[in-house]
Amino acid sequence: MNNVFSALWFREITIYRRQFTTVGLLPMLTGVIFFFMFFLPYKSLLSASELQHVLPALVLDAMLMTLLITIYETTARFYWEAQRSSGMASLYEMGRFQRQPSFFFAQAAIALIKGFMHLAVVWLILWFLTEMSFAQMNVQASIIFFLLGAIQIAALSKIIGLFVKHVESLSKMLYVGLLPLMLINGLFLVKGSPLAEIPAIAYYLPPYNWLTGLDAAFLSGTVDYGFLLICMIETIFLGWLAATFFHLDGDQ
Amino acid sequence: MAVSITLRNIIKKYGDSVALNNVTMGVEKGHIHAIIGTTGSGKSTLLRIIATLSAPTLGSGYINGLNLAARQNQIRHQIGYMAQDSRFEESLTLMENLTLHGRLHGIDEADLLNRISGFVTRFKVTPHIHEFPREVSFGTRRIVEFIRAVLHNPNILLLDEPTASLDQSCKDLMETFLREQKSRFTTVIVSSNIDQVEQLADRISILDDAQVVADGSLSELKETDRENRILDLTLSEVQEQDINILDAQQGVVSYSVHGNHYEIITDPDTPPARITGLFQDRVVKANPRLPSLVDIFKRMINLEAIHE
Numbered sequence: 001m002n003n004v005f006s007a008l009w010f011r012e013i014t015i016y017r018r019q020f021t022t023v024g025l026l027p028m029l030t031g032v033i034f035f036f037m038f039f040l041p042y043k044s045l046l047s048a049s050e051l052q053h054v055l056p057a058l059v060l061d062a063m064l065m066t067l068l069i070t071i072y073e074t075t076a077r078f079y080w081e082a083q084r085s086s087g088m089a090s091l092y093e094m095g096r097f098q099r100q101p102s103f104f105f106a107q108a109a110i111a112l113i114k115g116f117m118h119l120a121v122v123w124l125i126l127w128f129l130t131e132m133s134f135a136q137m138n139v140q141a142s143i144i145f146f147l148l149g150a151i152q153i154a155a156l157s158k159i160i161g162l163f164v165k166h167v168e169s170l171s172k173m174l175y176v177g178l179l180p181l182m183l184i185n186g187l188f189l190v191k192g193s194p195l196a197e198i199p200a201i202a203y204y205l206p207p208y209n210w211l212t213g214l215d216a217a218f219l220s221g222t223v224d225y226g227f228l229l230i231c232m233i234e235t236i237f238l239g240w241l242a243a244t245f246f247h248l249d250g251d252q
Numbered sequence: 253m254a255v256s257i258t259l260r261n262i263i264k265k266y267g268d269s270v271a272l273n274n275v276t277m278g279v280e281k282g283h284i285h286a287i288i289g290t291t292g293s294g295k296s297t298l299l300r301i302i303a304t305l306s307a308p309t310l311g312s313g314y315i316n317g318l319n320l321a322a323r324q325n326q327i328r329h330q331i332g333y334m335a336q337d338s339r340f341e342e343s344l345t346l347m348e349n350l351t352l353h354g355r356l357h358g359i360d361e362a363d364l365l366n367r368i369s370g371f372v373t374r375f376k377v378t379p380h381i382h383e384f385p386r387e388v389s390f391g392t393r394r395i396v397e398f399i400r401a402v403l404h405n406p407n408i409l410l411l412d413e414p415t416a417s418l419d420q421s422c423k424d425l426m427e428t429f430l431r432e433q434k435s436r437f438t439t440v441i442v443s444s445n446i447d448q449v450e451q452l453a454d455r456i457s458i459l460d461d462a463q464v465v466a467d468g469s470l471s472e473l474k475e476t477d478r479e480n481r482i483l484d485l486t487l488s489e490v491q492e493q494d495i496n497i498l499d500a501q502q503g504v505v506s507y508s509v510h511g512n513h514y515e516i517i518t519d520p521d522t523p524p525a526r527i528t529g530l531f532q533d534r535v536v537k538a539n540p541r542l543p544s545l546v547d548i549f550k551r552m553i554n555l556e557a558i559h560e
Contacts, residue, residue: 007355015343081341100325 005106012074012110024118027073031066031122035059038188039130056136059126060218061188064211066122067146071115071153072160072178076170078107079161104246108154115150138221144228145214148235152210153178155238159245185211209234254281256408256438257302262311264297271297272308273462279455284430284439286449289459290553295442296336296412298459302440303333303410315408329357332406336413336442338393340385346396347381350403357404364403371399375425391422398426402437409437415445427452450545460553473548480505482547483524485514486537497530512536 016023039058042051126132160173183189184198185207202208213227257279264272272294279285287295300306301313304324313320315327340349347368354364372378375395380388385396398414415423423445430439430452443449449456450470458466458473466473487494490512498507498514503522508515516527524540543551 003356003358007352010355011341011344011348011352014348018343 004100004102005109008103008106008110012114016114023073027069028066028118028122028125030069031062031064031118032125034065034188035062035126055130055132056219057215058188059123059130059132059137060215062126063119063122064149064182064187064214066118067115067150068153068178068182069174070118071111071150072157072174073170074111074114075107075154075157076161076164076173077167078111079158080164080167080170083162084165084167101243104158104243108151108158111154111157112147112150115153116146119146138218141217141221141223142214144223145210145217145231148231149207149210149214151235152206152238155235155242156206158242162245181205182207182211186215187211206234206238255279256281256283257285257313257315257440259298259302259313260311262298262301262308262313264294264301264306265309270462272301275311275459275462275464277457277464277467279438279440281438282435283454284434284441284452286453286456287440287442287459288444288446288449288456288549293459293553294462295459299333299410299412299440299442302408303331304328305333329404330406331408331410332401332404332437333410334394334397334401334412334414336416338385338390338397340393340397342385345382345384346377346388346392349385350381350396350400353400354403359404367403368399371403374429375399391418394418395422395425398429402429402433405436407437409439411439411441411443413442413444415443415448423448446544446546446549456545458549458552466548466552470545473545474542480543481518481520481522481524482541482543483514483516483518483527484537484539484541485516485528485531485535487512487514487531487534488536489534491534494531501527501530 035058038061039055042054042058046054123137156178160177161170164170164173179187185202185205209227209230213224213231216222216224216227255278257277259275259277262272262275263270275294275298277285287298289295297306301308301320302315304315304320304327307321316330318327320327340346341352344352350368351364354368359367368381372381375398377392377395377399380392381396385393388396394414398411401409401411415426418426427448430437430441441449441452453470455467455469456473457464468475490509494514495509498504498516503519504527505517505519507517518524518527524538528535528538
């Protein structure tokens with residue numbers, strides 16, 4: 001495990017430094033841009049007290065957007081390359097094949113570290129710009145939801161990266177698949193605001209329990225154990241599903 | 253001597269097409285085993301099966317006593333593999349590619365740097381080592397791939413056309429290394445370069461149409477062709493009646509003409525002097541010899557054979 005983590009970390013850091021604009025700046029910028037796309041109209045339409053009420057939800061969504069894009073880009077691209085790009089494939093085939101649990105977990109750990117690092121940077125930027133205090137965020141209550149959601153994204157990204165044939169399709173899957181799923185479930189949009197039927201649809205979509213539980217924990221500091229339990233079960237299921245697709249066959 | 257690689261009745265099918273048909277072979281520890289054959293005869297497929305990158309449809313195999321089907325991860329750590337096509341993580345420099353590979357194999361940092369530095373100096377790629385794969389010549393890429401294959405000290409080395417399209421200096425570097433370090437590795441090399449195979453290999457398997465049609469040391473393979481002798485004859489001029497003379501001559505099995513050069517296959521009882529005497533003062537050069545690996549290869553795969 002240590003070898004694989006060390007090797008993949010070395011690769012990730014080297015590429016991160018070299019392609020910072022694409023793999024570092026853009027995911028963070030996307031979260032910040034989305035934040036301002038909603039914050040500026042609200043600012044002109046709402047009173048100061050109403051804005052203070054909306055602000056934490058917008059900050060949360062900006063962080064989630066960053067988390068989603070960072071983990072997805074890191075994981076899905078990695079597995080696409082490990083599967084489809086002959087350069088990566090041969091190297092990993094002959095070293096530690098992706099079917100080994102160490103590879104599976106090391107890559108997920110790297111994606112999560114990167115995702116939360118970006119999330120923290122986005123929060124710092126927004127804190128500086130909006131002066132929204134740390135106390136308003138109920139971090140303690142929401143951290144478990146953040147973590148479970150991040151693992152769910154990583155598991156889904158592994159599966160998508162494994163099955164997508166063309167590298168261009170990775171972006172399509174994000175913008176046509178994952179992002180709309182999260183938008184319907186309340187990422188930047190109030191559930192049911194565009195269509196009254198949306199909450200009924202959202203209820204059956206994968207991120208529902210996670211995002212609803214996270215909203216409650218982050219915004220009001222209330223941990224709904226029902227959502228937490230379902231979210232945990234979903235995370236375990238997605239992790240199992242990803243591991244099944246990878247046919248994990250044990251480290252030697 | 254201990255056997256490192258054993259393959260028994262390997263069959264590999266892709267749909268209806270048979271890539272390998274009942275291949276059985278063994279490679280002894282510390283030996284260089286060459287696989288030669290025509291395009292599409294299954295050479296690379298065989299190498300990928302030994303490398304555990306492709307599973308046989310039927311048959312069994314053992315690498316250092318480990319079952320190919322059941323102990324793939326353990327086997328992979330003992331293997332250094334160089335694929336036929338050049339393969340790199342293009343976002344990393346050559347040095348970073350080697351570092352990544354070394355780390356994946358758990359080599360500690362100081363040792364890894366020492367090893368890389370030693371190999372890079374030996375193979376004369378120091379000036380390019382911090383460049384990206386796309387920025388360097390094909391030869392440099394292949395050399396670095398070769399370094400990567402041996403970097404983690406594998407005891408089995410699988411090389412798929414390692415020197416194809418390389419200049420002589422690159423070939424020499426690799427061949428010298430393989431000769432010098434022969435005892436460290438059990439090497440299986442797929443090569444179209446028959447001269448190289450003749451010089452390097454302890455044992456040779458000839459593949460044709462998905463099957464091993466011959467297997468043995470160079471001398472053993474030559475022994476199978478012992479009924480024939482070859483006379484390379486260069487004449488000052490070729491005359492029309494030469495063909496009639498050769499056709500009528502007892503002991504001449506076959507012959508081919510290339511300009512004013514004749515390659516004449518005779519039975520072992522026909523002395524070369526009897527043939528050269530037929531052309532008298534027109535003979536510029538006469539070289540009687542045993543069949544070479546190229547001749548044996550051609551005969552085995554039923555190409556334009558020496559028995560024309």
